[in-house]
Amino acid sequence: MSTPQSSTGPVPAVVERRVALVTGAARGIGAAIAGELHRRGLRVALMDQDGTGAHARAKSLDPGGDSAMAVSADVGDPEETRRAVEAVTSAWGRPDVLVNNAARTAAGSVWDVELDEWDALMATNLRSVLVLTRLCAPAMRERGWGRVINLASLAGQQGGLVAGPHYAAAKAGVLVLTKVFAQELAPYGVTVNAVAPAAVRTPVMDDLPAEALRRTAERIPVGRFGRPEEVAGLVGHLAGEDTGYITGATLDVNGGLFMR
Numbered sequence: 001m002s003t004p005q006s007s008t009g010p011v012p013a014v015v016e017r018r019v020a021l022v023t024g025a026a027r028g029i030g031a032a033i034a035g036e037l038h039r040r041g042l043r044v045a046l047m048d049q050d051g052t053g054a055h056a057r058a059k060s061l062d063p064g065g066d067s068a069m070a071v072s073a074d075v076g077d078p079e080e081t082r083r084a085v086e087a088v089t090s091a092w093g094r095p096d097v098l099v100n101n102a103a104r105t106a107a108g109s110v111w112d113v114e115l116d117e118w119d120a121l122m123a124t125n126l127r128s129v130l131v132l133t134r135l136c137a138p139a140m141r142e143r144g145w146g147r148v149i150n151l152a153s154l155a156g157q158q159g160g161l162v163a164g165p166h167y168a169a170a171k172a173g174v175l176v177l178t179k180v181f182a183q184e185l186a187p188y189g190v191t192v193n194a195v196a197p198a199a200v201r202t203p204v205m206d207d208l209p210a211e212a213l214r215r216t217a218e219r220i221p222v223g224r225f226g227r228p229e230e231v232a233g234l235v236g237h238l239a240g241e242d243t244g245y246i247t248g249a250t251l252d253v254n255g256g257l258f259m260r
């Protein structure tokens, strides 16, 4: 950001092209968010443990690589994550927008989920939000502008319909971590919000039988599954210049499955 001076006095600050980092951007909602932010003129770094998928998605947005780049990292591994953020920073500078989207969807019963599986899923779905926000938000705070958007879930609000207790508990943790960071960063022009989707048609549902999908759709008040682009549009809005008064919020994108 710079404030050039002219002979007639100061001119309005020039906003340099914002940089966004989107995790889990190889497919599904994350890929749609990367596309939406890119369409809105941001440079987008797509982080995913599926480096090939992230690379293909980045190429589809910008074959030249000037405004879309892929970084391969497992968000459950803090050291790998740190190196990936450094790679983005050395290419384009510290991200102005962070979208914590990567997560593993897992089923299971509260009575028999293995403790190792509990810990592993917490590292991927919850601790990663802490690690990535700590890596990216201090630079946003210094610059006086930033957006952090965390993908939560209806499961974190009401318990999982299909997803297991570890997934639901991790997403509930994401909701409260959103508020903790929002309070910390509010005075510095950095907003932190959660988007809570439900029943959005992504590759994660591809293995479910058609009949089960049809029965689920019937229970959604809107009468159909959501589209990744419908989540991405909201994330794009939250990442914008004129949303500085929205912070610590949870915004639902669930076709009416949960109304507060």
Ligand SMILES: NC(=O)c1ccc[n+]([C@@H]2O[C@H](COP(=O)([O-])OP(=O)(O)OC[C@H]3O[C@@H](n4cnc5c(N)ncnc54)[C@H](O)[C@@H]3O)[C@@H](O)[C@H]2O)c1
Pocket (backbone or CB within 6 Å): 023, 024, 025, 026, 027, 028, 029, 030, 047, 048, 049, 050, 053, 073, 074, 075, 076, 100, 101, 102, 103, 104, 105, 124, 151, 152, 153, 154, 155, 196, 197, 198, 199, 200, 201, 202, 203, 204
């Ligand atoms: N689809 C839904 O209906 C729905 C509902 C509620 C919440 N969500 C949330 O929205 C987000 C996106 O969901 P989706 O349906 O697009 O999921 P998806 O499984 O289709 O895509 C997830 C992406 O994250 C990546 N990823 C997973 N674990 C990773 C790790 N450890 N490190 C780096 N990348 C990793 C995957 O490779 C994949 O590209 C998730 O946070 C999910 O919990 C989705």
